[in-house]
Amino acid sequence: MANNGQTETAALVAILGERAAVNVRLALIADGPQWRLHHGQITLDDNAPLKERAWRYGTGSFLELCLPGTTIAALLKGDEQDVQGFHVVSPHPLSSTASVRRLRGQEEWSRLTTPWPRTEWTINRDTSVSQPSHDLLVGDGPSFLNFDQALSAFLYQRPYDHTTNRTDLWRIIQPQRAGWFQKxxxxxxxxxxxxxGEGLDGAVLELSWAADNQARPLDGADTHRFALPGGLAHDSLLILRRKDQWLDWRSFPAPAHGRARDASVIWEQPGPELDLLLANGEGQHLECKREVPEGESRKKMLKTIAAFASQDGGTVLIGVRDDLRVVGLPEGVNVDKQILQVVGMIRDNLEPVPSYETRVIDHDGKTVLAIEVSGGGQMHAYRDGQRAEFYVRVGPNTVLARHHEIAAGFQQAPVATTF
Structure with missing residues (x-):
C-alpha cells in the first residue's frame, strides 16, 4: 500500500454520506449574511470523544460538533448547508481530488500526532479567495489577537506557528488501530x-538490519523482546505487518545531529550513544562546551545554534571539553535550572526560535546536557540588540553567513500561508 497518493473527492463524499454521524470542526469566516468555510477537520472515528464547542465572533466562528454524514458530504461537494444557525457556503472551485497520506504511529504532520497510525486526506482551497482579517477576535469565546491564533488554539491547543501553516480546506483523519506500537x-x-491493536491475528513483528532479521507471528496484544547481543544495529527497522501491508513501524538510524525522537521510544543506552556522537570530534554538526557559557562564550554558542538551525542541524553537548573528554556538568548544579537557562537564552536571542530538544545524558556517572537542533530549511538569526546576524557552520567553526548564503537560505524557506 502506497503511503502517498490521490483519492477522488467523490469517493470521500460517498464514504461520508454512508455514515450516520461524523465529528467535525469548522472554522468559518463571516461573508455578508452567510458564513464561508475556511477550514474543516473531520474525524472518522466512532470511538473519538466529542466536546461540543462554539466560539462566535463578529468576523469568524469556530464550531466542534457531531453532524449527520449527509450534511458533511454535502459540504464536501460544495453545497450550502445550515449548521447550528450558520448558513455555511464552501469556496469554489472545489478540487476533484484529495491528497492522501498514510502515517505511522507517533508521526507528527501539520501539528498533529497520534499514538496509532492514521490515514489523512486533504483538499486544498483556492488561495485566491480572500483570507481572514487580522482584527482582534472578541466575543462569545476566548479572545485572540487574530483569526490564525484562534484557529491554532481551537484545533491543536497550541500557539500559532506560521512555519506550519497549510492551505487545507478540508482535512479528514481516519485512525488505523489494527496494530500499533504502544511503547x-x-x-x-x-x-x-x-x-x-484491534486486528493482530495473522500479524508478524519483525526486527531487520543489514546483516539479519528476527520475525515472530502474533496472536494478540502483548509485550515482545528481541535480544541484542551486539547492541541495536544502525539503520534497524522494527515493523508490524500483515503479509505485504505494514500496520506500524519505526526506524533507528545511527545517532546523528538534529535527530528527532518520538515519545514511544525510550533509550536506555545513553553512554554508547554519546560515544558515537563524539567519535568524529567537533565539526559541521557537533559543538562541545565545558559548562553553560557566560558572556562572549554564550554568544558564540547561540551563534552556533543559529548556524545549525539554518543548515541541516547539529548538537551542542554541555559537559564535554574541547578535547572531547566527558567531564559532566559541575557538581551541585541544578540540572533543571541549567535547562531553563539554555531555553531562555535561545528564546531571547534567536529569531525565529529554532526547533530543538534538550536531553540529559548520564555517561559513566557524569551528567551531560545535549541540545539537539533540527535543520528547518530556513535562516535563523542571532539578535544582537537591534541587529540580526546570520551564521553558517564551516567544519568546526561558526562564521558569518555571506550575502549569497543568506539569500539562498531565504529562497528555500517554506512560504508562509494561512490555514
Whole structure:
C-alpha cells in the first residue's frame, strides 16, 4: 500500500454520506449574511470523544460538533448547508481530488500526532479567495489577537506557528488501530516493544538490519523482546505487518545531529550513544562546551545554534571539553535550572526560535546536557540588540553567513500561508 497518493473527492463524499454521524470542526469566516468555510477537520472515528464547542465572533466562528454524514458530504461537494444557525457556503472551485497520506504511529504532520497510525486526506482551497482579517477576535469565546491564533488554539491547543501553516480546506483523519506500537524500550542488549491493536491475528513483528532479521507471528496484544547481543544495529527497522501491508513501524538510524525522537521510544543506552556522537570530534554538526557559557562564550554558542538551525542541524553537548573528554556538568548544579537557562537564552536571542530538544545524558556517572537542533530549511538569526546576524557552520567553526548564503537560505524557506 502506497503511503502517498490521490483519492477522488467523490469517493470521500460517498464514504461520508454512508455514515450516520461524523465529528467535525469548522472554522468559518463571516461573508455578508452567510458564513464561508475556511477550514474543516473531520474525524472518522466512532470511538473519538466529542466536546461540543462554539466560539462566535463578529468576523469568524469556530464550531466542534457531531453532524449527520449527509450534511458533511454535502459540504464536501460544495453545497450550502445550515449548521447550528450558520448558513455555511464552501469556496469554489472545489478540487476533484484529495491528497492522501498514510502515517505511522507517533508521526507528527501539520501539528498533529497520534499514538496509532492514521490515514489523512486533504483538499486544498483556492488561495485566491480572500483570507481572514487580522482584527482582534472578541466575543462569545476566548479572545485572540487574530483569526490564525484562534484557529491554532481551537484545533491543536497550541500557539500559532506560521512555519506550519497549510492551505487545507478540508482535512479528514481516519485512525488505523489494527496494530500499533504502544511503547518501545531500547537497552544495551535488549529491545522491548509493547504491541497493541484491534486486528493482530495473522500479524508478524519483525526486527531487520543489514546483516539479519528476527520475525515472530502474533496472536494478540502483548509485550515482545528481541535480544541484542551486539547492541541495536544502525539503520534497524522494527515493523508490524500483515503479509505485504505494514500496520506500524519505526526506524533507528545511527545517532546523528538534529535527530528527532518520538515519545514511544525510550533509550536506555545513553553512554554508547554519546560515544558515537563524539567519535568524529567537533565539526559541521557537533559543538562541545565545558559548562553553560557566560558572556562572549554564550554568544558564540547561540551563534552556533543559529548556524545549525539554518543548515541541516547539529548538537551542542554541555559537559564535554574541547578535547572531547566527558567531564559532566559541575557538581551541585541544578540540572533543571541549567535547562531553563539554555531555553531562555535561545528564546531571547534567536529569531525565529529554532526547533530543538534538550536531553540529559548520564555517561559513566557524569551528567551531560545535549541540545539537539533540527535543520528547518530556513535562516535563523542571532539578535544582537537591534541587529540580526546570520551564521553558517564551516567544519568546526561558526562564521558569518555571506550575502549569497543568506539569500539562498531565504529562497528555500517554506512560504508562509494561512490555514
Amino acid at each position: 518501545i524500550t531500547i537497552g544495551p542488549d535488549l529491545l522491548t516493544v509493547v504491541v497493541d
